[in-house]
Amino acid sequence: MRQSAIAAGPTRRGVRPADTGECGVDKEYDDSGDRASVLRAWADMATRQANEVMRRPADDPARTAALWQTIQHVAAIEKLLPADDPLRDGIVPSLGILMCVWLDSRGPGQQRDAARQAREYTLHHLRWADRTRPLTDPLAVQARKALLWLLVPEHHARAMRALRHGPRQEPPLRASGPQPLTASTRDELAEAIDVLKRLAEAPEDPQLLRLLGFVVSEIKLTVPEAVAPHEENTAEPTGTAPQEDADDGLDDALQAVFAWALEDIARFTGLLLWLSGAVYEVRISTEKADEELAVLGLDRPVFAPLRELLAKLRSGEGDPRVLAESARRGADIARRALRELPADVPERARMAKLHAALLLQANFLVPGMMDFDEVDEAVSEPDPDPASRFGGPGQVTLEQWLTSLIDAVRVQQTGDLAHLERGTARLREMIDGLSGEGEKAMPARQAVASALAGRVNAAAMLGGSFQAADAALTMARELRAAYRRDGSPPSRDMVNAVVFASQQELALARRSDDPTLLPRLVEELTDLYATLPSDQENRFAIAATLADAHQEQSARNQDPAELRAAARYLRDVVETDERRIAALLAPYFPAVRATAMIQLIMIEPSREAADHAVAEVHRILEGPQPTPYQELQLRYQLGRALLHTARHLDDPGLLDQCITELARVRELMAQGHGLPHNVDALTQLSEAYWLRRERHRPTAVEDVNASLAARGEALVRLASDVLLQLGSEHGLAVARTGAAQALWLAYWNTVIGRPADAVDALEMGRALVLRAAAASRGIPELLEARGHPDLARRWRAEVATDRLPSDAPDPLLGRSTERQIPGTLRRRALDVLGAGSGADARRLLGPPDLAGLKAGLTAAGTDALVYLVLGLQPGQDGLALILRPDTGNAPPTVLKLPLLTPGSPPLERYLDATARRSQATATATATATPTPTTADATAEPSGQAAPDGRWEAALRELCDWAWPAAMGPVLAAVGPLNRPPRIVLVPCGALGAVAWHAARTPYGRNGRAHRYACEEAVLSYAPSGAEFLRAAARDRLPIATGQVLVADPELSLLWAEIETEALRATCYPDGLCYGEFLTAVSDAPGTPEDILAVLPGGSSPAAAVLHISCHALVGPYPTRSALWLATPPDGPQDAGRLTVARILDGTATGQPAAAGPLVVLSACETDLSTRNHDEALTLSTALIARGAADVIGSRWAVRDASTAVMMAVFHDFVTTHGLAPVDALRAAQLWMLDPHREPPPTLHDDLRGEAARIDLDQVHLWAAFTHQGNPAAQSTV
Known part of the structure; x- marks a missing residue:
């Protein structure tokens, strides 16, 4: 029972005031005495306190304590009031109502004696209000509602569900709550009927009357004779009502079967086994079923009605609704007989099983008929007589199968994750109890393991976790393998x-x-x-x-x-x-x-096939009580197919029908019935509205707004799905569909003049994995603040530092070990925080608004945040959205960029050449044999020269294109300043692969052929505005805090060793050296564990500078891009790979420190992603998310020698000149471009020769490196 059921029933009001508007205070009362005045003031205060407490959310952890304090306050006033004091007319009922709400909110661990005493105290007050107050008094009406609940809590709960969902339908999603204090006695049932009559005399309230009708119906099922033959003003509910007057002999037949439960246990058990096993078998004829039943003992005339019913159930012949109603009536008869049995008699467990089996039969005919609260707990108890039990030691028992089947049906119909977990725990206990290697042992284990795998799959579907999906896949593979080994x-x-x-x-x-x-x-x-x-x-x-x-x-x-x-x-x-x-x-x-018919439309679209599919779907939906989830899935699939067909046939009628179907899906999702990963339904609805808008219909303006709104909802729900995932790889699998949504929404919002909404869309749909990782860090603290320390503890344990996934399968066919369903913890925690649905997830993820972004720019001393967006189709202009600090409420500046169109030849040629070069580099690196003493560091690997030549030409062409396509107009729009402007770029889509700082114009200075964007501005990159804000707020650790320099552990990069030793000699004499060296002594091997230890959140103090010179390659998935570090002793071959996923997923819970290190990745492709560009998942961005203040990474594979020179110059600018990393990188790149460059005095002798090379100004040698992180100018010295 919830607050609304106690205090106001269906009216959903709290502790309701008396006629004057206050809880229990009569405003006409007057007494000139001091005592009366004090009591009145005290009563007024108590009334306000009660109303404030009742307005608190039911899940407020402080509500119960505040409620108890208010009860004590009101109870103290009551004791002081004389028996005839008019204040009692309000105080006594209010105290009863408050106590009732407190009883409802009590924890399950309350002492039974104390609970009974509290119940009696509450009943005393509510009965006083019921007897003494007028029928029409609003406060008395609330007290009678509370009294009704307290007298018949089980009946009231079922009536409330019937009111909300219709009679005999499934309970609400995740319905849960404390168990009733006690089962209702016959006297309490009779008293409840009297209270019902008085409530019916209250001021007319149709919803209340419907509730009362349902309560009457439920009480009739228990003690029909306790109900008067005629109750005025109570509405008889529609739906399943007991057919008390039916005289078809079914009652007599079942009574004869009930006698078996005591007199012929073997025959009773045989009937139970037949009922339980029939659901797994193919239908047979009624005649054959009748023969089976006769063999079971139902061959006498008294059994004829039951035998006829069961034969039809077995054959499936006849109207399913009529059959289900008859089975339902049989279950009701069994239920009444069960209630008459004492709790400790042996036949109670047998009768409970028969009742449950009949309920299941009805439910399989008409899904949704089963009320799970009717199932008696005795159904799970073994037969008291060991000789009468089905199944021997180590085998599955009848009660286990029945309970498992009930669990499965309940989860299928309600989506109750909490019950799913309980049912799964029971299955694991069943597996633990299966022993032996006999003929029946292995099939039994396989059967239970199949059920367990199904539950885990249900958890994946309901909870949305790919972790659960992976577990279900592992189980499924093992089960399949077991059947293959059998060879049958x-x-x-x-x-x-x-x-x-x-x-x-x-x-x-x-x-x-x-x-x-x-x-x-x-x-x-x-x-x-x-x-x-x-x-x-x-x-x-x-x-x-x-x-x-x-x-x-x-x-x-x-x-x-x-x-x-x-x-x-x-x-x-x-x-x-x-x-x-x-x-x-x-x-x-x-x-x-129906789903097959819908899929056929997608393959062979026609109006006739569409009409047939629509008719079939609606026939199912109008049939026997489909669950909201079934309705949602069918309507979604149908709407998607109708959109495809409407587009193919250009049929506006089908398009309207499509919108109708998908709009209903949207309603169901808003009501809480949407399953995770249903975002495509909203996307399809958005496309349908947009398509209708293109037909220039009168609804065009409304359709545009509806389309944009639906797409925005899709983005928010997608973010919620990402939050559900444990690990960046699973998060990416969800998030990658968000990029297209965000770009579409941003583009069209800009086109129709809503640039602020465009920025919001990009912030909501980009870098979701990084944003979810940041949000997840703070969740334990939020859980603790909401009064859930156990969930917080378990959350921290699940995302423990540097957690690595295990590939070990769950031993399904042996003993079970894992008790918790994978992935359900996150769903439960997010539900507690109110972020289990999309709308609330937005609050937790916290995408910044324009004001926040502008404030961040001001704080960082940055002149512009620029989003670069491609057009959606070839020929469509791209655009730039520019945010400036100190511009108040002004919207972003919009630049139309005609050259930023999909399929632009320079961009496509570069992306293609980069992919080929990356593949060639990966192959060469994987097969190369390290020869450090003889390697020519500037030579190309075998077979690499041709791809490099094509790629370098494509890069030069790209840089020529990038200036007119975007950087030239952007720099002009930011405007001339008395210094180079500081700009943070957020390139979207494939534009994330472009080195925009190397965009160039042919109008160079000082006789040079080109002028580059980095000469005109200080440029930094960010995955999104939110990630920019996070990095910009992070201070830089003082360099003196400590430095770690990492060289290639395989000694396959000669210049990496020289680079590392040179940096130690000239810039960081106290720095630690990790990796392998020919002459120097290493301080640590340089394994992934060594590096993670000195990163923020690691086991050692974070280094202020971490410089890594080793191989790195972009992976087939962004999360698998990795630094190639030292392999731990006895570790597998890939144990030396430090991947993006491991950097992100190994982060300790809790927010990063206020200050972070400078990380320099002097390696190949450490700021590049070959796919899912809008997630911006690279080694550089992962390290920023881990807590680094600045990261220098590369967009492509770099040359060993020239990189060593540039890195030495960069660190000289950081240490000697005190420049911030972003400015030091720009200074080093300008130094490379300067034909008159002078080596820094500190440059190591081994590098001076390389510094004199005349080709260092070639774009492929200097432009690879980018800056991510804090764009501010403050130094790290």
């Missing part, structure tokens, strides 16, 4: 295992883009499908999975043959005979068939 012909269970594993593999292929998964999957399923007989009961599931796999293949390779194959399998699904499907799956098959 394909069975139902084997096919189920293959389907389940294939669905997990398909999900992995979709989120990982692994090109090897789908071909193997299609081959395996095709072979299996060919071997199955056409009437095999779950052959349709193989066909549906094959269709999905072929469609995914087609989306990747654009092969029409893949779509033809998918269509063939989809037709097989549509034509499947429902009679060949097990009862357990039969209720869900119509949705599977």
